[in-house]
Amino acid sequence: MEPRSPSKFKIPIMGFVQYKRVFNIGIIVLAVVLLLVGVYHVFGPGRGGNVLGRPYFTVVVDCGSTGTRVNVYEWVMKGERNWELPMLMHSYPDLSTKSPLWKGACQYHCLQTEPGLDKFVGNYSGVRASLEPLILWAEQQVPPERRGETPVFVLATAGLRRLDVVDVKQVLDDAEAVVGKHAFLHRRSWIRVLSGKEEAYYGWIALNYKMGRLGNNSRLPTLGLLDLGGSSLQVVMEVGESREDGHLVRSRVGLFEHRILAYSLTEFGINKAFDRTVSMLSQVQPLREGSGRKLELQHPCLGSDYVNNYTCDGCIFSNATDSNSSQPMRNHHFTSVYLVGDLNWEQCKGLARTAAIHSSSSDWSNLTLALNCKAHLPSHSGSNILNSKATTHAAACFHALSGFFVVYTMLNLSQRANMTEIWERGQLLCSRSDAHFGSISGNYARQFCFSVPYLASLIEDGLCLGDAEINFGPGDVSWTLGAALVEGEYLWLSTTNSRLSISSLKIKSVLASPFFLFILLLGLLLIVYCSQIKLPMPGKRGAGVRSSLPSYIYPKRRPN
Structure with missing residues (x-):
């Protein structure tokens, strides 16, 4: 029998091989497309990082000495380069905010809970009552689908800095427990106490970012920055020359490095300074003890309608009189007194100036305001450090925020008002016997006639900035804006480290995604499948096909 011709089987067999190759390639292409769709679904916009033009949010809770506040910032990326700062689209609260937490007729920190968290050591209920309403309000400002990727930073300032380490840890642990029950992204390292230098630095970042200087x-x-708070005063300026200084902060923003001197003067906040005036008055006023061992203390910076209980930790009354025996009580320490308003502008000026330079002089009523400030600053005040730098700093212009801005607003001053205008407006209002500031809430209103000469004396005598240009405001700038930029930089930096940081934050939710697990399994099957496919070598197509044909097509000839 003659052998069958190979040509009868060549076309069908080669056609089958070609169809099989097309089928295999089609399977590979389909698997790759599904894999790419899965990667986009898991890591694409809305699931990992932020893309150009897509807004994102940052929440910062400010745990201050007088109360707890919250700010929500909405950002959008301006460019794809890692040195491009994001653009602030909106900040909340604003003037349109409606909330029971809004303090009517106030000029600063209008959305807050009181008192500060430092009053709730060992009191979880108190911490929760302070934080939860603010976080619930913040959640309403962020779209529901974005809350899980929106970071919340709970940052405390001077109020908690005064506490023992054990007490601070307890308050922060309670704060973390409250935050953990809500939808925002959080870490334990994002709930902490800022150093004074950090707080001052964040304020400088916020101001210069807001004013387009970064x-x-x-x-x-x-x-330069002047930021007057309840417990501390922040003073920040950029310097041109390099120096070794414990207050120096080196900061790279974009392509430029800035050398910044950041001071936080813990005894020069408005409330701390007012406490010193009460302590000074307790040493010179003749007092008589009333019922319940309460003493009345007249204050020349308070309006005539002011009467209130006051806790005075530093009051030592050297000439109080016992109401029962009419005998003097020498050097008795009382922590609770009744402050009674007895407005006297001239006496208030001297008292405020003494507090501004942290003087221990008891003859404060005879001090004048035209003295050389450098000669009268005691070394323990901390301000003498500023004086030695005052003529060499690079900032020729300072912006006065927070407490300074509140007083500027109440005096209805122009943005670039000079010290003469401050003194004249203050005297005009506070020299009236019927002066009343009850329409404005907070300590700045109650202590208005103290705040005016105090801030003027700080600038002229305490800080020696009389030759620098001082602008008041803008009023909506807070150090929390700087904290949102610096603490939340991983949200807007496009460097490799930033992407890794974002991925690590979302890795648990990504791995738990059923779609991601399906794509992973599909990829593994694809690898196994592809490893078993034998593809022909280029240029040897015929040999490849021929080698796969059965051997009986070419039988050996029998020898004749």
Whole structure:
């Protein structure tokens, strides 16, 4: 029998092989498309990081000495380069905010709970009552689908800095327990106490970012910062020359490095300074003890309608009189007194100036305001450090925020008001016997006639900034804006480390995604399948096909 011709089987067999190759390639292409769709679904916009033009949010809780506040910032990326700062689209609260937490007729920190968290050591209920309403309000400002990727930073300032380490840890642990029950993204390292230098630095970042002085497109000099809070005063300025200084902060923003001197003067906040005036008055006023061992203390910076109980830890009454025996009580210490308003502008000026330079002089009523400030600053005040730098700092212009801005607003001053205008407006209002400031809430209103000469004396005598240009405001700038930029930089930096940081934050939710597990399994099957496919070598197509044909197509010839 003659052997069958190979040509009869060649076309069908080669056609089958070609169809099989097309089928295999189609399977590979389909699997790759599904894999790419899965990667996009898991890591694409809305699931890992932020893309150009898509807004994202940051929440910062400010745990201050007088109360707890919250700010929500909405950002959008301006460019794809890692040195481009994000653009602030909106900050909350604003003037349109409606909330029971809004303090009517106030000028600063209008959305807050009181008192500060430092009053709730060992009191979880108190911490929760302070934080939860603010976080619930913040959640309403962020779209529901974005809350899980929106970070919340709970940052405390001077109020908690005064506490023992054990007490601080307990308050922060309670704060973390409250935050953990809500939808925002959080870490334990994001719930902490800021150092004074950090708080001052964040304020400087916030001011210069808001005023367009940071970033690669700005060639304008940066601005100095004066930020008057309840417990501390922040003073920050950029310096041109390099120096070794414990207050120096080196900061790279965009392509430029800034050398910044950041001071936090813990005894110069408005409430701390007012406490010193009460202590000074207790040493010179003739007092008589009333019922319940309460003493009345007249204060020349308070309106005539002011009467209130006051806790005075530093009051030592050297000439109080016992109401029962009419005998003097020498050097008795009382922690609770009744403050009674007895407005006297001239006496208030001297008292406020003494507090501004942290003087221990008991003859405060005879001090004048035209003295050389450098000669009268005691070394323990901390301000003498500023004086030695005052003529060499690079910032020729300072912006006065927070407490300074509140007083500026109440006096209805222009943004660039000079010290003469402050003194004249203050005297005009506070020299009236019927002066009343009850329409404005908070300590700045109650202590208005103290705040005016105090801030003027700080600038002229305490800080020696009389030759610098002082602008008041903008009123909506808070150090929390700087904290949102610096603490939340992983949200807007496009460097490799930032992407890794974002991925690590979301890794648990990604791995738990059923769709991600399906794509992972599909990829593994694809690898196994592809490893078993034998593809022909280029240029040897015929040999490849022929080698796969059965051997009986070419039988050996029998020898004749």
